[in-house]
Amino acid sequence: MKKYGKKYVEASKNVDKTKVYNLEDAIKLVKTTSTTKFDSTVEVALKLNIDSKKTDQQLKGSLSLPHGTGKTKTVLVIAKGAFAEEAKTAGADFVGDKDMIDKIKNENWFGFDVVVATPDMMPEVGKIGNILGPRNLMPNPKTGTVTTKVGDTVKDIKKGMVTYKNDKFGNVHTVIGKVSFDESKLLENLQYVVTTIAKVKPSTVKGAFIENITISTTMGPGIKVDKNSFDI
Secondary structure (H helix, E strand, O other): OOOOOHHHHHHHOOOOOOOOEOHHHHHHHHHHOOOOOOOOEEEEEEEEOOOOOOHHHOOEEEEEOOOOOOOOOOEEEEOOHHHHHHHHHHOOOEEEOHHHHHHHHHHOOOOOOEEEEOHHHHHHHHHHHHHHHHHOOOOOHHHOOEOOOHHHHHHHHHHOEEEEEEOOOOEEEEEEEEOOOOHHHHHHHHHHHHHHHHOOOOOOOOOOOEEEEEEEEOOOOOEEEOHHHOOO
């Protein structure tokens, strides 16, 4: 049986596990159940009515939160020529082509949070797929990180673009901000995530798509949110 720390146990006393909270009450509660000394991340988990074994029901994509994530991500762009210059102008932290690929391969370098690549560079990037893949850093067209619009993508990531992907149990987890965010910003970010995911319901899924919604802070207790609080 899993053991929880004293702070978690104390925070959990404020959460009624049998209750489904409306959106506003859930946001208020999640801000008071943080158990860390640092500014905790607030996350949402959506349990979806999908069969993750079926390729046509797997979800993978990206979205830009209205109020960002509270963290500025370090972006590596693998591109050449004009695309590389565009990435630098847009504020990419690292820009290169084969030199960056070699640096990752030979130096085990991971001084970045996101990798963006142009389509022409993907054959080279694919050679280190065994290194990037397990760390969830491999560029992918579905998440918008394989693109010719490198400037816009870098700006979106810097502003708060996050990626999502369902796990084998049909859950999607993503960030909606920080505990220090105003309630209104957390609320709007959460609404945006839920409504965005609702719109990508696979055509082969019958019945309700989103089964339940839970929010929590880093190392904090889960708080169930009423689906009826959203326009989905």
